[in-house]
Amino acid sequence: MAKKIFLIACEASADLHGAHLIHQLQKLLPESDFCGLGGAQMQTAGVRIFHDLTRISALGLGDVLRNYLTYRKIFHDTIRLIQKEKPDILITIDSPAFNLRLAKKISKTVPIFYFISPQLWAWGKRRIHIIKNHVREMLVILPFEKDFYEKEGVSAKFVGHPLLDSIPELPSASSLRKKIGIPEGKKAIGLFSGSREKEVRRILPLMLKSAELIQKEMPDTVFFLSRSPNVRAEVYLEVLKKSPITCATPDAPFYELVKSMDFALVTSGTATLETALIGTPFFLLYKTGALTYFLGKRLVKVPYLGLVNLLLGDKVVPEFIQRDAAPEAIAREAKALLSNPEIQMRMKDAFQRVREKLGERGASERAAEEIFRYLSQKQ
Template sequence: MKYELLIITGEDSGDLYGGNLAREIKKLSPDINISGVGGRQMKSAGVDIFCNVSDISVVGFWEVIEKLGLIRRLYKQVVEKLDSGDVKGVVLIDYPGFNLKVAKAAKERGIPVFYYISPQVWAWRKERVKTIKRYVDKMMVILPFEEEFYQKEGVEVKFVGHPLLEAIDPSLNKEEICRELGIDSKQLILGILPGSRKKEISYILPEILKASILIKEKYPSVQFLLPLSQSIEEDYLKNFITSDYSYIKVVKGKNYDVMKASDLLITKSGTSTLEAAIIGTPMIIVYKSSFLSYYLAKVLVNVTYAGLPNLLAGKEVAPELLQHKMIAKNITEKAIYYLEKKGRLEQMREELKNIKCSLGEQGVSKRTAETIVNFIKTGQKLK
């Protein structure tokens, strides 16, 4: 019997999780053909990619409009695959605006739907829970509070743990990383993570760069590291990092190395904040977008904190500077506050350890793969 599985994501982080999941599925059942929407990670895991995640990745509300035509064509292509009769299961990774439509189409054709990495319906658009309950056979969630949230709504759900725990090498060594990067591990190191999309970088990086000058005035020997996303060309960064910022060392990729080497991070809110928490590096969380996107988010999103570590802790463990507060003066003041007394950095590290412990155990992708493969091949009741 021919088995085909679709995995669909719309984000770089989803590509990472989808790639790890695909590898585990292939180990358990090499005869399952996997195709989908993803990027480098999923492709390297043997997934037949029919649309690259970079083509449909968007940030903010307004930016969706720009790629609406492409997204509509992609949906039509996915439906054609569902109609082929070969697809025995669909795995959806976040990206709810698109994926919930796919869930409906798959369910109407009797194809099992697994949702791995839940949309943040607990933050905004809670009405989507009704759609999830109707069209998704199993939610496999990665944040501990999501399981209770879905249970209360009567949705089939299981907390599987967070896949970042297996993506991040726990043996990362600061001294070795510093040697490889050509920096002094005994001097102060600050990491800058302005995002993985051009629009994010254009909004966020300029103020961080201005802050870096002020921080360097206070700490002349400070070293700055900026890991450039694989999806961003170095030439694009030159629009911002001029000769005035020649002291900033740009490295391609190596996000985790930079996080481990740094004493403090200035990072965009998002997945990178949780990665930093798992590695245990203190951070300042920043974010800025277009006025329209921010205004709509402010009206529609119902969360106390923007940073995932703070959401998980239920309090502000890492300071947040958002939109109009994300200016060089504020970033500098926050950075100096933590750098001038090491006890403050150590206190944040202890808080981050507790957050890491709440994320479950390693083996997330394998556990998730077992659930999917068993159901596809045997029709075994989902547990």
């Protein structure tokens, strides 16, 4: 059964999840043609990429406005491409600002399956009518999302979280520490400043200042910076040279670096959930533009920013957001955690509960099976 499948992934994390989904679809539909919008991961998986939005993904309202003409051109070209390619199905992945607007324009042309739901449960139900009217089925990755959509009359299937498939079985922390070169008796602290240049420029200086204060109080600490492949090396160098702190930048896979750390400072986003699933204690940090924060604060309907805290219904991971993201406060809380094994163990136990809530491995496989089932019935 040869089908044409059009996919849209606008950000790096969506590109990764899209690649995993494609690998599973290729097993079920080996002769099918995959095309769409995505990044390097999806291209490697065999997708004909028309535009790579992962290179210009926006952080906040200011970035969107600066790139408005580029987004507008790609948006209208995507409509033209879908009409030209005539796919059997359109699979949109996350990125509601682009994908929900597109759904309104194109749902009469092609059936839409939405993989990785917009967080409407956090932003209120203002856009639920778009999904109800234009999306054939939601393939959701959080257990409470299925009930949320079904109460609104939207077809939804919980497939599990794709990060459970993305994170490999890792060697022991002790062996990874030797591999990375962490000195015996030192407390290793990871700095995970995000996957976009704007994030790195805004949040890494905060992390480095916090690291400086931590090291003054705890001289046995050493610091390691994870560099995103989506951020130019010179951006990191520019920020690092302004800080007196010595910060290693090992050429180690992200997940291995996370597991080898005693503690981490992590920018809000997918990396926070990844860090929790690996089991490394961390704090969540987030800063954005003043206007973006003001608007977001008025719209967000949930008590926490971090998904770990939302899933647990409790502030297990300290969140340092906007004005509260002060180096002195971060350093003070970090010292308290690093000095108390009991606090660390409580956080690790909570992370295990998060893993249990997310279900079993195989999210991409279950999503692919649901798409295959629909395409089989469509014949």
